[in-house]
Amino acid sequence: MITIADDFRTLASRYRLGTPPSGPEERLVGRNANYRIDTDSGRWFVKKFRFSDAADSLARCLAYDEVLAAHPDAGLPRSPRCVVADSDLGVLVQEYVDGAESGTTLMVEERFTPAVAATLGRTVAQLHSLDLRDLPAREDRPTPAPAVGLLGGIPLRHVRHLTGGELAAYGLIQSDAVLCDALRALAADSAAAATTPIHGDLRADQVLVRADDVWVVDWEEFGAGDPARDTGSFLGEWLYRAVLDIPTARGGGDVMARGGSAGAVLRRGHEKARALAPIPRAFWQAYRTARDVDDDFVRRTGAFAGWHLLDRLLAGAATNAVLPAIHRAAAGVGRSGVLNPAGVHALLGTDVHALLGTDVHAHLGTEQPS
Numbered sequence: 001m002i003t004i005a006d007d008f009r010t011l012a013s014r015y016r017l018g019t020p021p022s023g024p025e026e027r028l029v030g031r032n033a034n035y036r037i038d039t040d041s042g043r044w045f046v047k048k049f050r051f052s053d054a055a056d057s058l059a060r061c062l063a064y065d066e067v068l069a070a071h072p073d074a075g076l077p078r079s080p081r082c083v084v085a086d087s088d089l090g091v092l093v094q095e096y097v098d099g100a101e102s103g104t105t106l107m108v109e110e111r112f113t114p115a116v117a118a119t120l121g122r123t124v125a126q127l128h129s130l131d132l133r134d135l136p137a138r139e140d141r142p143t144p145a146p147a148v149g150l151l152g153g154i155p156l157r158h159v160r161h162l163t164g165g166e167l168a169a170y171g172l173i174q175s176d177a178v179l180c181d182a183l184r185a186l187a188a189d190s191a192a193a194a195t196t197p198i199h200g201d202l203r204a205d206q207v208l209v210r211a212d213d214v215w216v217v218d219w220e221e222f223g224a225g226d227p228a229r230d231t232g233s234f235l236g237e238w239l240y241r242a243v244l245d246i247p248t249a250r251g252g253g254d255v256m257a258r259g260g261s262a263g264a265v266l267r268r269g270h271e272k273a274r275a276l277a278p279i280p281r282a283f284w285q286a287y288r289t290a291r292d293v294d295d296d297f298v299r300r301t302g303a304f305a306g307w308h309l310l311d312r313l314l315a316g317a318a319t320n321a322v323l324p325a326i327h328r329a330a331a332g333v334g335r336s337g338v339l340n341p342a343g344v345h346a347l348l349g350t351d352v353h354a355l356l357g358t359d360v361h362a363h364l365g366t367e368q369p370s
Contacts, residue, residue, distance in 0.1 A: 306337020
C-alpha cells in the first residue's frame with residue numbers, strides 16, 4: 001500500500017521540499033488524511049484527498065492561493081501558502097503554521113475570543129466585496145447537507161453506504177414536509193442572490209490562530225456563491241456549540257442531571273447560547289462594518305445558520321449507528337432557524353432590525369428572558 005511518506009518522497013524528488021524524513025510523519029485531524037512532515041528545508045502541512053473530486057478540490061485551493069497573491073493589500077483572509085498541488089497523487093503541500101491552534105480547540109476550551117471572530121468577520125467581508133471574474137460556480141454543492149435533491153429520497157445505490165445514524169437523520173428531515181419546503185425555498189432564494197467569492201465551508205475547524213494572527217484554511221469549496229453561506233455557517237457553528245453544551249458545565253453552571261424537563265433543557269440552551277453570543281456578535285458586527293448588506297442577506301444568513309445545524313447533524317451521524325439525543329436536539333434548533341431566521345439573530349443578538357414584529361424566542365423554542 002502506498003503511504004503518504006511514499007507520495008511525499010515522490011513530490012520531494014520533483015520539488016524543493018527537502019530530504020524526506022526517515023521517521024514516521026505526524027497525523028493530524030481532518031476529513032481527509034492530513035499530516036505534518038518535517039524535512040531539512042522546512043515543515044510542511046500535507047493533505048491527501050480521499051475522494052473522487054480531488055482534482056477539483058486542489059484547483060480551488062490553488063485558485064484562492066492565486067487570489068491572495070494577486071491582492072496582497074485587500075485585507076483578505078490569510079491562508080498558508082500552497083507549495084505543491086499534485087492532482088495525479090491527490091496531494092496538497094502547504095507551509096505549516098508553527099504554534100497555531102485550531103479554532104475548534106479554542107472553541108472547546110473556551111479560548112476563542114471576540115477579537116478573533118472580529119478579524120474573521122472583517123476579512124470575510126473583504127473577500128465577499130472583491131470583484132473577481134471567472135470564478136467557478138458552486139453548482140455541484142450550492143447548499144450545505146442535506147442536498148436538496150435528497151430531500152425527497154435517497155437513491156438505493158447510496159443507501160447501503162450510510163450508517164444507521166445517517167439513515168435516522170435523513171428520515172428525521174425527510175418526514176418533515178414543512179422543513180423540506182423551507183429548505184427548497186432557501187436554496188432557490190440563494191441561487192437567485194448575487195454571487196461573490198466565498199469560502200463555502202466556514203467553520204471553526206477551518207480557522208488557525210496564533211496570538212493575534214488568524215488564518216483560514218481548507219479552500220477546496222472556494223468559488224462563486226451566495227455570501228450568506230459563509231456568514232450563516234459561522235453563526236450556525238455557535239448555535240451548534242450551544243446545543244452540545246446543554247448537558248455540560250461549559251460556560252458556567254453545573255453538569256445537567258439526566259431526566260430534566262423539556263422546559264429545563266430549553267432554558268439551559270438559551271443560557272448556553274447567551275454565554276457564547278459575544279463571539280458571533282463580534283463576527284457579525286465586524287462584517288457589517290466592512291460590508292453593506294440588505295435585509296434579505298440578513299434573513300438568508302439566519303436561515304443558513306439553521307441549515308448548518310442540519311449539516312452538522314449529518315456529519316455526526318456518519319460515525320454513529322444510532323442518532324444521539326443531543327443531535328436530535330440540534331436538528332430541532334436547526335429546523336427552527338431555517339423557519340425563523342430572525343430568531344437566530346435574536347438568540348445571538350446579531351441583528352436588531354431583523355427582529356421587528358417577530359416573537360423570536362417562542363419560534364426558536366426558547367423562553368423570553370426575564
